[in-house]
Amino acid sequence: MSIGKNFEIDFAKQLREQLQDEIVIQRLYDNMSKLALHYPSDYILFTQYGSYYIECKATKNKSFYFSGFAQHQIDEMKQICENKANVECYVVIFFYEKGVTKAFNMNYIVKLIESGEKKVSYDDEVCIELQGKKKRLYFEYNMKKFVEDLNKH
Numbered sequence: 001m002s003i004g005k006n007f008e009i010d011f012a013k014q015l016r017e018q019l020q021d022e023i024v025i026q027r028l029y030d031n032m033s034k035l036a037l038h039y040p041s042d043y044i045l046f047t048q049y050g051s052y053y054i055e056c057k058a059t060k061n062k063s064f065y066f067s068g069f070a071q072h073q074i075d076e077m078k079q080i081c082e083n084k085a086n087v088e089c090y091v092v093i094f095f096y097e098k099g100v101t102k103a104f105n106m107n108y109i110v111k112l113i114e115s116g117e118k119k120v121s122y123d124d125e126v127c128i129e130l131q132g133k134k135k136r137l138y139f140e141y142n143m144k145k146f147v148e149d150l151n152k153h
Contacts, residue, residue, distance in 0.1 A: 003137070004058035007094045008042050010138055011056050015045065018143040023047050025054075040076035041089065049151035050086045053077060053106075058094040063119040066109070074113065077106040090150070092130070095122035096137060103128040103146070105153065128153055 015025050024046040028039035041053040055073060057064055066074075077089035089106035104120060104127045112120060128149045132139035 002058075003060075003096060004056070004094075007058045007096075007138065008056040011054075011092060011141075012043055014141055015143050015147075019147060022144075023147065038070065038072045038076075040073050040080065045147075045150075047147050047150070049147070050088065052150055053080060053087065053089040055089075055091045056094070057091060058096055060095075060097045062095065062098060062123075063121045064091075064093045064095070065119045066113055067118070074106075074110065078110050081105075081107050081110075088150070090128075093120070093122075094138075098122045099134060099139075101130040101132070101139060101141070103130065103150070 012025050012027065015023060026044045026046070028042060028044065041055040043054040043056075045052040045054050055069075055077070057068055059065075059068070080087055081089050090103045091106060091109060092101065092103045094101045100122045102122065102124070104124070108126050109120065128146065130139070130141045130146050132141035
């Protein structure tokens, strides 16, 4: 299994284990078939603060290139964020060579794309940086702090 897929699975597992009585996280299964439904993200996270579409990505590079998104993900998350229904969309990117994980609001990503940018960097500060303890390649994150930071951001 790829680093990205492992990160995606582990991220949700940690949310469930650390916040089992405080959140609901629903997996949106992706299917690579041309006939499959196309979901905007990997998960929907429901908290006491609101609902969040969460797309998990991983890269060994110091930047994540927007070509790593399917166009429908950008379009659908942009539309969701514009609805103002107390729903936000985030892209959580694990920059594994740098040992950094950051959550970027999709509104910010869309602004970058619309301004002609092709990528977002690990040292970008317009985000939520996830705090955690390194365990070999992956991290054990403080998910309570992450969810609280989602509410503040």
